[in-house]
Amino acid sequence: MVYVLSPVIAAVGYDAEGQRLRVRFKSGHAYDFFDVPERTFAGFLHAKSKQDFYLLRVKDHYNAHVARRA
DSSP, X not given: OXXXXXXXXXXXXXXXXXXXXXXXXXXXXXXXXXXXOHHHHHHHHHOSOHHXXXXXXXXXXXXXXXXXXX
């Protein structure tokens, strides 16, 4: 997991082999997104606004499930 500067997102992580993106929120909730290209993770890390990137490029674009609360 890579900790990021965001008002709501605490960290993001990526499993290249499984193409799984994990987004952990400051609330403690985490979501796993599946079949995510590595370039999307790279874009997330480089985005000026992590929250905007999540809303525009991740949420509702990939199959997801709630991960265990961190």
